[in-house]
Every structure is written in C-alpha cells, then in structure tokens.
Amino acid sequence: MGLLITIEKWAENLDEATIGEWLKAEGDAIEPGEALCEIITDKATFQYEPEEGGVVRRLYAAPKSTVPVGYAIAFVAGPDELLPEGVEAANARLLADHQQRTQLDLDLDLPARRGTAGRRVRATPAARRAARDAAVEIENVAAFIGQDRPVTDADVAVYLARAQES
Numbered sequence: 001m002g003l004l005i006t007i008e009k010w011a012e013n014l015d016e017a018t019i020g021e022w023l024k025a026e027g028d029a030i031e032p033g034e035a036l037c038e039i040i041t042d043k044a045t046f047q048y049e050p051e052e053g054g055v056v057r058r059l060y061a062a063p064k065s066t067v068p069v070g071y072a073i074a075f076v077a078g079p080d081e082l083l084p085e086g087v088e089a090a091n092a093r094l095l096a097d098h099q100q101r102t103q104l105d106l107d108l109d110l111p112a113r114r115g116t117a118g119r120r121v122r123a124t125p126a127a128r129r130a131a132r133d134a135a136v137e138i139e140n141v142a143a144f145i146g147q148d149r150p151v152t153d154a155d156v157a158v159y160l161a162r163a164q165e166s
Helices: 087-102 110-114 125-133 138-145 153-165
Strands: 003-006 016-022 037-040 045-048 054-059 066-068 072-077
Touching: 066 087, 072 087, 125 138, 125 153, 138 153
Parallel strands: none
Antiparallel strands: 003 072, 016 037, 016 066, 037 045, 054 072
16 A cells, blocks of 8 residues: 655644655655655755655655645555556645635735835935825825926925915
8 A cells, every 4th residue: 555645734833835855756765764855844844754665656746846735745655556546636626725725815906005007106205204294195296296206395395385276
C-alpha cells in the first residue's frame, strides 16, 4: 500500500505551505526518515521526511508552489503499485477553494481616495498643511489647478480665494 503525502495542519494557524525544493525526483528510492522536500511555512522551514520508504512515484506540486492544507504533494509506493486516482482533481478543488477563501474582498474605491487616474495627488507639505487647516481636500485643489505638477501652498490660497468669490 502506497503513501499519499499531504500537507498537514502542523499548527493551528497553518492554512498553506510552500514547497521549497524537491530533494528527491520521481523514480528515486527513499528510505524512512530520509528528506523528500523542503517545506516552508510562515513560522518555519523544514525538510519533510516520510515515515515509510519506497519509490517516489509522483510529485504533485511544483517547486516554489504554495499549496493549502490537505493538498497531496507526493505519492511514495512500491515500484509496481498503481497511482491513486483522482488526486489531481482533488488538489485542483482544494486549491480553488483555498484561493476563494483567502481572496481579499475589500471595496476601497482607491481612485477616489488617491485623486484622478488612481494616482496619489502630489503636493508640497506646506500645501497639504494649508489644505488641512482650511478643511479642503487636496484632491479638489489639484483638480482646480488642472496641471500635472505638485500642488503648492500658493495653489491652495488661490483655490480658497476663488471659493470665497463664488
């Protein structure tokens, strides 16, 4: 009976691990306690050593790939044993579920927060201070001057004067 090696939940907050490098290739013999690959987590890097020996029949994860807990990374068995069925499909489902769970779902309307065209408005410190003191958004001053240059404190003064006129 072969050994399907999966990423286990070695720590409570472990959701994924990265395969650093494979120390054995498909077709290589491996003894119990011999290092198969390097595994990298947020907290530690270690060499994974399977408890059973045999022949590395299949590697399911590429080097430097990040995979979720439960993902099958390798199959070690006798040289004549058949590969387990459905491993690639199960891994694909696990990876898709993991990516969906970890995807950030932030709605930050960055273009509105950073000024026109999604860029941060360039302004001198004095201009930012003058705008803040006058309770004016620096983005409004930048739109008022309409030029691609840093906003100055003089621009803020002109903007305030025009705002008082209207």
